[in-house]
Amino acid sequence: MSNSNRTQVGIVEETGGLGVIPTNPVFEILRVTGSGLAYTKTTATSKELRADRRVTDVITMGFEAGGDIPQEASYGACDTVLRGTLMSEWVWASVRRNTAAQTANISAVSSTAITCAASAGTVDVTGAFKQYMLIACSGFAAAGNNRTVVAGSASSATSIVITSGVTDASPQIGARVKQIGFQGPSGDLVAVAGGLGTQGLTSTTLDFTTMNLAAGMWVYVGGPTSGVAFATAGTKGFCRILSVAAHTLLFDVVPPNWAADAGASKTVNVYVGDYLREGTTRRSYTIELQYQDLAVPEFEYYSGMVPTSLALTAQAKTVLGVKTTFMGVTAADSTTQASGATYTAAPTNDIMTGASNVGFVYEGGAPTPGANFVLGADLTITNNLRRNIALGSLATVDIGVGQLLVSGELNMYYGSNAILTQIRNSTASGYAVQFMDNNGTQALLLDCPKIKFNDGNPTVPGIDTDRMLAARFDAIMHPTLGYTIHAQRFEAFNV
Numbered sequence: 001m002s003n004s005n006r007t008q009v010g011i012v013e014e015t016g017g018l019g020v021i022p023t024n025p026v027f028e029i030l031r032v033t034g035s036g037l038a039y040t041k042t043t044a045t046s047k048e049l050r051a052d053r054r055v056t057d058v059i060t061m062g063f064e065a066g067g068d069i070p071q072e073a074s075y076g077a078c079d080t081v082l083r084g085t086l087m088s089e090w091v092w093a094s095v096r097r098n099t100a101a102q103t104a105n106i107s108a109v110s111s112t113a114i115t116c117a118a119s120a121g122t123v124d125v126t127g128a129f130k131q132y133m134l135i136a137c138s139g140f141a142a143a144g145n146n147r148t149v150v151a152g153s154a155s156s157a158t159s160i161v162i163t164s165g166v167t168d169a170s171p172q173i174g175a176r177v178k179q180i181g182f183q184g185p186s187g188d189l190v191a192v193a194g195g196l197g198t199q200g201l202t203s204t205t206l207d208f209t210t211m212n213l214a215a216g217m218w219v220y221v222g223g224p225t226s227g228v229a230f231a232t233a234g235t236k237g238f239c240r241i242l243s244v245a246a247h248t249l250l251f252d253v254v255p256p257n258w259a260a261d262a263g264a265s266k267t268v269n270v271y272v273g274d275y276l277r278e279g280t281t282r283r284s285y286t287i288e289l290q291y292q293d294l295a296v297p298e299f300e301y302y303s304g305m306v307p308t309s310l311a312l313t314a315q316a317k318t319v320l321g322v323k324t325t326f327m328g329v330t331a332a333d334s335t336t337q338a339s340g341a342t343y344t345a346a347p348t349n350d351i352m353t354g355a356s357n358v359g360f361v362y363e364g365g366a367p368t369p370g371a372n373f374v375l376g377a378d379l380t381i382t383n384n385l386r387r388n389i390a391l392g393s394l395a396t397v398d399i400g401v402g403q404l405l406v407s408g409e410l411n412m413y414y415g416s417n418a419i420l421t422q423i424r425n426s427t428a429s430g431y432a433v434q435f436m437d438n439n440g441t442q443a444l445l446l447d448c449p450k451i452k453f454n455d456g457n458p459t460v461p462g463i464d465t466d467r468m469l470a471a472r473f474d475a476i477m478h479p480t481l482g483y484t485i486h487a488q489r490f491e492a493f494n495v
Helices: 079-086 418-425
Strands: 007-013 026-029 038-045 058-072 095-097 106-109 113-116 133-138 148-150 159-161 176-183 190-192 200-202 218-221 237-245 248-253 269-271 274-277 285-291 298-315 321-328 330-334 342-344 358-363 374-382 386-388 398-400 405-413 428-436 443-455 468-475 486-490
Touching: 007 079, 058 298, 058 330, 079 274, 079 298, 079 321, 079 486, 237 443, 358 374, 405 443, 418 443, 418 468, 428 468
Parallel strands: 026 342
Antiparallel strands: 007 026, 007 285, 038 058, 058 321, 095 176, 106 113, 113 159, 133 148, 133 176, 176 269, 190 200, 200 248, 218 237, 218 269, 237 248, 274 486, 285 298, 298 321, 298 330, 298 374, 358 428, 374 405, 386 398, 405 468, 428 443, 443 468, 443 486
16 A cells, blocks of 8 residues: 655756756755646547447557645745746845855854855855845854854955854854845934835945845844834834835835834844746756655656646635646656655745734735735736647657736625725736744745736625625736736844
């Protein structure tokens, strides 16, 4: 017998062409709730006429690889499938990490500096370090080096200036330094109110253009204690950047009670993250299924797998669900593992739910209006892939990429006509949702800055029921920000 619980699912990006398993593949183990992958055979029954009415043959016409990989959402668990679905690349804040292949990305720690490799533009080595950046340090052998520091003067692409470092002449594999934000000098950051074009932050000393910021990104303003947050309670939370200048950071979305604050004697923290937007680079993957409980373990390899859609389902008092649907080229099963295969462990962060892990649902740049409490929020990204077939091949020979469509639905209690009016007037709006871990210190944020509601009517089901409104929308490219959907991960905020 075979037990589903003993199935392991791994994924690796193909770099040598569609359907080509990489040499010595490094599979990322996925946290999954099942697998709907299948290699489906298409057949046709012979139509030859026979006087005895018997069937002459059943002919194999072709094979199609594809199917669903369902997951429960947790921080970091869906980074790869998001990247593949949006056909783009994460834009990382400054980071260095020692790996088995690159042990000198962080080469030394002294009492005054962390020495590292110059930026290489990879996931493990990217961006320079600048004064005032908040740097999370982890994975070092000396516990005293695992902390959050503020980069000092003369920090650069190869050095983070620190205080009270513990000497380490050869940091171990797994040692990592990552920008999670920045901290203004005492009294330097000022919160400005007044609406679009005015609201934001200003500075005298800190240069915002050196902090890895861009229009359309979100930041979290304020830290966990009074010394690193504005005194005004409402001037804290997630804000979307409208523009970045050396000493002016303007926001087009701010918390509902945002107000001016001079920041007197405060060293205010502002947290940043890594972001991803839609692109045009088709990415394909090999997905491995291991059946580990068999007397002779078996392996299935689905190759040339391109994400055709990703659906995120957020419902009240249920686990947040993510389902990625793949279209592929071919599949094979074997009792032999792929040559040179190794594995990267899945992240172990908390599973998120629609009850305690939804930080906000914004519509039109503000929390959903009036008494229209949201019961469910679904978002689907579709790439409209198509199979290319050819004479002489039973398998798909290529996969074409279609138009990107992003759609969603807000299922809400009907408390006012605010959304209904937008539906009927075809009024442009915006949609953003933020999911966070149980500690409220890590988050995944999805933002569609321009949407149009296309359907929805109040329901009157009958006696002893709630009047509901399921408002369906399509996202379109924002004319100023230049994207349709923005995903951003905050490794740490408010810490």
